[in-house]
Amino acid sequence: MKKTALLLALLLMLPMAGQGQQRVSDKELVSVIWAMGQMYPDGFTLSLDSLRQPTKGLAVSYLATQNSFDKKSLPAVIKHAHEHNNIVGGWYDPIEDKYYFDSTIIFPEDSLTAALAFARENQQHTVFDLGRNINIRSNYEQKDIRIILDTDMGSSTDDLFALMMLYRYMDMKRCQLLGVIVDRMGKANADIVDVLNNYYGYPDIPIGLETQGVPDPKVWITYHNLPYARTTHAVPMFKRSVGDNGTYLESYKLYRKLLSEQPDKSVTIASIGFVTSLARLLESGPDEYSPLNGVELVRAKVRAIYAMGGVFGKAVEPDYNFAQAIDFSLKFFELLPKEVDMIFSPGEVGDPLDYRPELVIADMDWTDFHPIKWTYQFLNCNTGQKMWDPQAVIQAVEGDDFYELSPRGWVTLTPKAETIFTPDPKGNARYQRPGDPVWCDRVLKYIRLMAIQH
Numbered sequence: 001m002k003k004t005a006l007l008l009a010l011l012l013m014l015p016m017a018g019q020g021q022q023r024v025s026d027k028e029l030v031s032v033i034w035a036m037g038q039m040y041p042d043g044f045t046l047s048l049d050s051l052r053q054p055t056k057g058l059a060v061s062y063l064a065t066q067n068s069f070d071k072k073s074l075p076a077v078i079k080h081a082h083e084h085n086n087i088v089g090g091w092y093d094p095i096e097d098k099y100y101f102d103s104t105i106i107f108p109e110d111s112l113t114a115a116l117a118f119a120r121e122n123q124q125h126t127v128f129d130l131g132r133n134i135n136i137r138s139n140y141e142q143k144d145i146r147i148i149l150d151t152d153m154g155s156s157t158d159d160l161f162a163l164m165m166l167y168r169y170m171d172m173k174r175c176q177l178l179g180v181i182v183d184r185m186g187k188a189n190a191d192i193v194d195v196l197n198n199y200y201g202y203p204d205i206p207i208g209l210e211t212q213g214v215p216d217p218k219v220w221i222t223y224h225n226l227p228y229a230r231t232t233h234a235v236p237m238f239k240r241s242v243g244d245n246g247t248y249l250e251s252y253k254l255y256r257k258l259l260s261e262q263p264d265k266s267v268t269i270a271s272i273g274f275v276t277s278l279a280r281l282l283e284s285g286p287d288e289y290s291p292l293n294g295v296e297l298v299r300a301k302v303r304a305i306y307a308m309g310g311v312f313g314k315a316v317e318p319d320y321n322f323a324q325a326i327d328f329s330l331k332f333f334e335l336l337p338k339e340v341d342m343i344f345s346p347g348e349v350g351d352p353l354d355y356r357p358e359l360v361i362a363d364m365d366w367t368d369f370h371p372i373k374w375t376y377q378f379l380n381c382n383t384g385q386k387m388w389d390p391q392a393v394i395q396a397v398e399g400d401d402f403y404e405l406s407p408r409g410w411v412t413l414t415p416k417a418e419t420i421f422t423p424d425p426k427g428n429a430r431y432q433r434p435g436d437p438v439w440c441d442r443v444l445k446y447i448r449l450m451a452i453q454h
């Protein structure tokens with residue numbers, strides 16, 4: 001209350017900008033900004049035009065004003081702001097006992113890629129999302145992250161979001177999606193990926209389709225008609241590369257082709273469905289793509305597998321993804337080379353991340369032609385879907401620090417699809433632990449921010 005009163009008093013003393021009155025002098029602005037710094041030590045952003053704090057957009061500071069730590073430095077910050085976007089931001093660092101004031105630019109909230117590029121050019125560590133009150137890292141090293149996504153597309157909607165995030169990460173130049181393996185049988189499920197590839201601007205990403213997998217797995221939401229959606233004028237709603245008459249490479253074959261083309265120990269697999277195609281890859285022999293058998297090829301090329309699945313902790317329960325394809329799952333656990341890291345994302349990590357159907361539709365309000373929105377508009381997605389699958393993808397790209405992880409150990413799978421963890425510092429396996437409510441809120445906002453980009 002005290003702070004608000006002080007700000008009001010300050011603003012009342014000043015002639016308001018934008019009301020046809022005289023502009024606030026730079027000297028008065030120094031007083032206002034200095035007071036803001038004290039009232040909002042955690043950070044503020046102020047438009048010098050309206051003397052209000054913008055509530056939406058992606059704020060990035062200019063490099064030119066980054067060494068502005070005190071009241072004396074404010075005239076130069078204000079001058080730079082006048083010459084650029086007329087926005088100033090600031091915060092107080094209690095450890096260094098220093099203020100940081102900056103001339104700032106605000107990008108529209110659907111321009112994340114541009115905001116991150118600007119942040120990197122200006123040597124800024126973060127982009128601040130004013131509407132969601134979250135920081136987005138921009139100071140990641142440009143690591144060479146090569147990903148194959150292995151998905152049971154066509155049942156749960158979290159696979160759609162996991163793939164959406166990979167395209168967005170590619171927009172941000174944060175990873176390379178080498179290919180998508182569809183481990184749920186049925187051409188329509190691969191056609192869904194064909195639609196998404198095209199919709200998100202990556203029409204040439206290869207797609208593999210499993211043909212010898214689980215005969216009749218449970219389907220939660222039947223969105224297999226998505227690729228064939230038509231407008232009211234009977235025109236196909238979504239572009240395709242492969243098309244109705246096209247064919248897909250057998251998925252273990254695509255795995256072999258992609259892996260053989262990559263440098264050693266360079267490939268990350270995000271497995272967010274069944275491990276049918278992975279099991280068939282491990283069982284495969286030499287072929288036209290590689291003289292190595294499947295086990296040797298995986299050992300040579302794969303760095304880590306991030307898998308949505310596993311139940312850890314006190315309760316020993318069967319896991320869904322592994323249980324649906326238990327024979328393949330047992331084969332996968334038996335043959336996977338011990339040198340390959342496995343990071344599990346148990347269901348409880350994604351459980352609190354509830355991207356409600358009405359929010360999904362509202363977040364995509366700029367268009368009526370969106371494959372994810374189509375799914376949510378025409379099918380009942382109010383079935384308790386949570387953002388489980390994106391967790392494997394996010395860790396694969398953001399890195400292991402983004403999650404709290406278990407110590408290392410080994411995981412064995414029982415015929416009942418229970419995952420048994422045995423701690424061992426030399427083990428290849430770790431699993432994600434659930435985040436606290438603040439972490440969950442931040443990650444859900446991050447997924448939503450990615451979803452609104454267009």
Ligand SMILES: [Ca+2]
Nearest residue numbers: 152159272273
């Ligand atoms: Ca899935």
